[in-house]
Amino acid sequence: MNKNKKKFPSPHGKATGKVPGRPHEKPKDFKGTVKKILRLIAPFKLRFIAVVIFAAGGSLFNVIGPRILANATNEVAAGVRRMIDSTGTINLVKVGQILTILVAVYAVSAAFSYLQSFIMAGVTTRLSFNLRNDIMKKINRIPLSFFHKQSQGDVLSRITNDVDTLEQALTQSITQAATSVTSLIGILAMMLLTSPLLTLIIVLTVPVSLIVVRNIVKLSQPHFRKQQKFLGAVNGHIEEMYGAHLVVKAFNGEERSLEEFDELNDELAENARKAEFLSGLMMPLMGFVGNLGYVMVCVVGAILASKGQLDIGGIQAMLQYVRNFNQPINQLANISAQLQRMAAAAERVFEFLEEPEEDDSKATRKLSDVEIHGDITFDHVKFGYEDTDKIVISDFSAKVKSGQKIAIVGPTGAGKTTMVKLLMRFHELTDGAIYVDGYNLTDFDRHDLRSEFGMVLQDTWLYCGSIMDNIRYGKLDATDEEVIKAAKLAQVDHFVRTLPDGYQMELNEEVTNISQGQKQLLTIARAILADPKILILDEATSSVDTRTEILIQRAMDNLMKGRTSFIIAHRLSTIRNADLILCMNNGDIVEQGSHDELMALDGFYANLYNSQFEKVSE
Amino acid sequence: MTKVLSYLKYAAGYAILSLVFLIVQAFTELLLPSMMATLVDDGIIALNGQNEQMTFILTEGAKMLAMALVCVAAAIGVSYFSTKTSSIISRRMRHDVFERVLKFSNNEMDEFSTASLITRTTNDIQQVQGILSGGIRMVFFAPTMAVGSIVLALSKSKGMSWILLVAVAILLSIIAVGLIAAMPKIKALQKLIDKLNLVSRENLSGLMVIRAFGNEKHEEERFEKSNKDLRMTNRFVQRTIAIVMPAMTIIMNFSTIAIVWFGAGAIKDGTLEIGDMMAYIQYAMHVIMSFLFIAMIFVSIPRAMVSVNRLAEVLKAEPSINNSAKPQTLTDVKGIIKFENVSFKYSNADDCVLSNISFTALPGQTTAFIGSTGSGKSTLINLIPRFYDITEGSITYDGIDIRELSMHSLRENIGYVPQKGLLFSGTVKSNMLISNPEADDELIKSALETAQAKFVYDMPEGLDSDISQGGTNVSGGQRQRLSIARALVKQAPVYIFDDSFSALDLKTDAALRKALKAYTSDATVLIVAQRVSTIMNAEQIIVLDEGRIVGKGTHKELLKTCEEYREIAESQLAKEELE
Structure with a gap:
């Protein structure tokens, strides 16, 4: 009974709110993916080599700098000694010469690193441009069944997020690998040249303490996980309560809901604090490691200097090097994670690009070679969706003459759109064949074939653009006059003319600025x-008011004149006037015939008809 | 902003403590170069060759180490207290926003939209928390370091101050120029990404249509165009931003060179010591870095402010429906609902959704509402539990104006079934208890049976079966029946069914109506329906068209007198039903 205790229960533990996960993503096949990435960037080989050279060159020149500066400082120090011994003074000319060289070195270094970024920006934006285009082309060629198992959001996130991640990770990992390796080797070499003993001490302290710090920070991981968990629970509760705001208020549930929320919120706040504090330790501790190195160089350097084994310029150079020693080590440690992230994103993109496409290579007939009247024959059609073993249409045969009306009826979820998809060849038959004017549908190229079919679904699809463009979508090269003529036949001309910009009115993003019925028109x-x-055709249901429904009916009648029409029917009159009724249940066609024939059968159709258009007197 | 700043009072102590530690951290950090200078000037140069040199170096070294330790301890303190501050504030803020939204009436919910309120309570608070915990550190640390390092640099040498000035000036102007050049493009970038997303989304949702019309090429071209715009802008932005890093390094390196050059001159004149020059270089670096951070803070503040403002909007919004000054409570409830000349319009609309509505709904009777989409029938019954307040006229419950009743008492006496069968995550039972925490299994059972929801007892765990958020693990019809049962458990004197039967098939609809009649025999029942068959036996049917009553009566009467009613009936019923 414990389960029932909460009055406004929240998803404890089973977080339903979207949680921005920390990137733990790992690719399934790292090696294979990297090979594919290499193939992808092969055309830009020269530019990538240039990027690496400039990145390495830039950091190399930057690393030499402190060493040259040390010479200048030493020159000053020598002058100071001469001043103390009263044997001379600082040789400003010499100092000036050294500093001039230094100016040149730093200028070259900056120029190199800018060039590197400049080239890289060109290459990576080009790469993601190409990838995105490829994905879009792929979307139009992939069989529809693919989208049964993959959500739209998933494909969308490949176009945007994954390509973005790939672009960023590629930029960073290549540049960082080049710069940090060069810097690390360069700094080590320069330090060894300056003072082998100090170098040894630094190499022993700095990386060792870096490892310790990284491990301490790992302690925060469980808190992060808990934080994410409670964040999910809190967000889930918020979504649930806001979504059902009306019900909460209707049943006076505000207080109970707030209590519940507070419990979760407290847990979240506490875990978030711990996680943030522990991960926040990283910065101070890293700072301490840096300061430790700094103090070491000062003390040991001073001792060495007092023994004449190191000069002041050397101390100064070592101070600069020790400050810059952390960064490349950290970057190198992160590169593998970076590569993993990149490969994971790339893998998802490649996976999609490698999906099999609709195959039209077997098309033997050109539609332009034959004349289509619209006779359709279904010959022992058997069909099951590609990704399942279940057969939904077991054995269906029928002959339809051109100009006839075929009503498809059945309860919700009976698979009434399946026939549509088969005619348009969005899916392939498992067995049997569909003939149009005696030609098997599979003889034609899909693109060609579909141009002979017109489709008006209840789930209207309009895009963000003018009304004119949206109608013209049916025939891209239609003139304005043709568009308006079609609109008149569709009973929508008058309505369009009452709109602010008439045919030029822009539909907004969610197409909420016109009503559902108008969309259908x-x-x-x-x-x-x-x-x-x-x-x-898909007939309108109750989402449209009576007046618009009459308009739609009239428009559809205009549209059907002289064409073979398949109608997913809801209206009594349509069904009664149909030449053939296909009655569907659970995906299969259970009965076919005219209205009177089917009523006489007294089977599924008769039952359905009676329940939809029930005699209500009990 | 002030609204959010006022939250600081909940964690003032911790905020001040983190500031104190922050100053200690900056101070100790900045002292290290000075100590290094002493070590060089006194330890190496002045004491060169003397006996106490070694002792001096080691003592100074020990002091530096101690300083470094104090520094790290202070930094940890800062981290501790600033995370404490931010967690207290964000916890409080989350609570306040959530509480406020619960108080909102439908007006405010419509105004903000549920989706936007969800993002505000989740993402925006998350953003603010992030800004607070990282921000406290950044916002105070960078200026403290800037001031500290300028003071210490000046103490070493005043003659070279102009180098700092020039360096900072160049730094800030590079950032300013970069921002002015890149900002419009950065803003455009977001629009272009949105556009690309829009085109992709349209393509995915229109898969069938695009293929049906064979417009794949056209779509590819449309996409490629947006894609190219994005690519060009992105490239420009990246190349502009790429200037910043090398420019920074060059400013720092050239300042160093300038300090050595002019420092050497000063040393030659005897106004500067070499160790101080080295320290000066390090302070200069701190100054430049600090100003870089300060600039970054200024750039990121507007972005952070977006979230802050969105939260402030919610916190400032006052619920438009409140209890009256002296709310009355319903006692000895009969359940007579009376509308007198009621008109209603949404707060931002010009025209009334409902005008001049008058009727009385009596106990033991069913009053039904029918009309085409947009006729205002749902709006009408949502006025009764005060989800919206009427614009004109009055609604009374047992003779008392509902605006004079406490909302708690009013809603306590209404069993409401919403249009969508909204369930909560938990179990079937926990969902039933929402309306009536005292209900026993017997009552629940009879409510479920009345609502034709006996399927619950076929589920393996019966009443304890899990319901997922929104009730997505049961079918639409089942959800609707559970939501009806939930209202029935309440045993209220007034029941409101907002189009609650349309997800049911006709057989269930009929059985439910029959059972309902028995269960609610004494209650006032108000039903909004789409199907004539659902309501044709009601004692009173009210036909609405464009917000006005165009017919009132029984089914038979209306068929004769009301054209709108006949039109609806004709499209739904077989001929023989229309007589």
Whole structure:
């Protein structure tokens, strides 16, 4: 009974809120993916080599700097000694000469690193541009069944996030690998040249303490996980309560909900604090490691200097090197994670690009060679979705003459759109064949074939653009007059003319600035403009008010004149007037015939008909 | 901003402590170069060859080490207290925002939109928390370091101050120029990404249509165009930003060179010591770095402010529906609901959604509302639990204006079934207890049976079966029936069904209506429906068209007198039903 205790229960433990996970992602096949990435960047080989050379050169010149500066400082120090011994003074000319060289060295270093970034920006933006185009082309060629198992959001995130990650990680890992390796070797070499003993001490302290620090910070990981968990729970509770705001208020549940929220919120705050504190230790501790090295150089350097084994310029140079020693070590330690991240993102992109495409190589007939009237024959059609073993249509045969109306009826979820998808060859038959005017559908190129079909679905698809462009989508080269003529036939001309900019009105992103019924009229206009031989229509249901429904009906009647039409029907009159009714249940066609025939059967159709259009007197 | 700053009072002590530690940290950090200078000037040069040189170096070294330790301890203190501060503030803020939203009426929910309120309470607070914990450190540390290092640099040499001035000036102007050049493009970048996303989303949602019309090429061109715009802008932005790093290094390196050159001159004149010159270089680096950070803070503040402002908007919004000054409580409830000349318009609309609505709903009777989409029938019954307040006229419950009743008492006496069957995560039982925490299994069972939700007892765990968030693990029809049962458990004198039967098939609909009649025999029932068959047996049917009552009566009466009603009935019922 414990489960029932909470009155406004929240998803404890099973966090449903979206949690921005820390990047733990690992690719499935690292080596293979890296090879593919290399192939991807092969055309830019020369530019990548240039990037590496400039990156390495830039950091090399930067590393030499302190060593040259040391010479200048030493020159000053020597002068000071001469001043103390009263044998002379500082040789400013010599100092000036050294500093001039230094100016040149630093200028070259800066120029190199800018050139590196400049080239890299060009290459990586080009790469992601190409990848995105490839993905988009792929979207249009991949079989529809792919999108049954993959959500839209997933594909979308490959276009944006994954390509972005790939771009960034590629930029960073290549540049950082080149710069940090050069810096590390360069700094080590310079330090050894300056003072082998000090170098040894630094190499022993700095990297060792870096490892210790990194491990301490790892302690924060469990808290991060807990933080994410409670964040998920809190966000889940928020989503749930806001989503059901009305119900919470209707049942006076505000207080109970707030109590629940506070419990979760307290846990979240406490864990977030711990996680942030522990990870926040990184900075101070790293600072301490740096200061430790600094103090070491000062003390040991001073001792060495007092023995004449090191000069002041040397101490100064060592101080600069020890300050810059942490960064390349940290970067190198991060590069493997960087590469993993890159490979994981790249793998997802490649995976999508390697999906099999709709194959049209077997098309033997050109549509332009034959004349289509719209006779359709279904010959023992058997069908099951590609990714399952289940057969949904077991054995369906029917003959449809051109110009006939075929009503498809069935309860919600009966798979009424399956027929549509088969006719348009969005899916392949498992067995049997569909013939149009005696030609097997599979003889044609899909693209070609689809141009003979017109489709008006209830789930209207309009895009962000003008109304004119949206109608013209049915025939891209249509003139304005043709578009308006189609709109008139679709009963939508009058409505469009009442809008602020008429045909030029821009539909907004979610297409919320016109109503559902109006959207449907626009898609009908589009189909009229396309002038197909065969039509597939989805009748409006109750989401449209009575007046618009009459308009839609009239528009559809106009559209169907002289065309073979498949209608996913909801209206009594449509069903009764159909030449053939296909009655579907659970994906399969369970009965076919005219209204009177099917009523006489007194089977599934009769039952359905009676429940949809029930005699209500009990 | 002030609204958010006022939250600092909840953690003032911790905030001050973190500031104190921060100053200690900056101070100790900055003293190290000075001590190094002493070590060089006194330890190496002045005491050269003398006996106490070694002792001096070691003592100074020990002092430096102690300083470094104090520094790290202080830094840890800063980290501890600043995270404490930020967690207290964000916890409090999250609580306040959530509490505020719970108080909102539908007006405010519509105004902000649920989705936006969710992001505000989740993401935006998360953002603010991040800004606070990292920000306290950055915002105070950088200026402290800047001031400290300028003071210490001046103490070493005043003659070279102009180098610092020039370096900082160049630094700031590079950042300013870079920002002015890149900012419009950075802003454009976000728009271009949105555009690319939009085109991709349209392509994915229109897969079938695009292929049906054979417009793949057209779509590819449309995408490529947005993609190219994005690429060009992105390249420009990256190349502009890439200037910053090399420019920074060059400013720092050239300042160093300048300090050595002019320092050498000063040393020659005897106004500067060599160790001090070395320290000066390090202070100069601190100054430049600090100003870089300060510039970064200024750049990131507007971005942070976006979240802060979005939260402040929520916290400032006052619920538009509140209890009256002396709210009354319903006692000895009968359940008579009376509308008198009620008009209503949404707060931002010009026209009324409902005008001049008058009717009385009596106990033991069913009052039904029907009309086409947009006729205002749902809006009408949502006025009764005061989800919205009416614009004109009055609604009374047992003769008392509902605005004079306490909202708690009003809602306590209404069993409400929303349009969408919204369930909460938990179990079937926990969902039933929401409306009536005292309900026993017997009552729940009879409510479930009435609502035709007996399927619950076929589930392996019965009443204890899990329900996922939103009730997505049961079908739409089941969800609807559970939501009806939930209202029934309440045993309220008034029931409101907001289009709650449309997800049911006709058979279930009929059975439910029959059972409901028995269960609610004494109650006032108000039903909004799409199907004529759902309501044709109601004692009173009210037909709405464009917010006005166009017919009132029984099914039979309305068929004769009301054209709108007949139109609806004709499209739904078989001929023989229309007589």
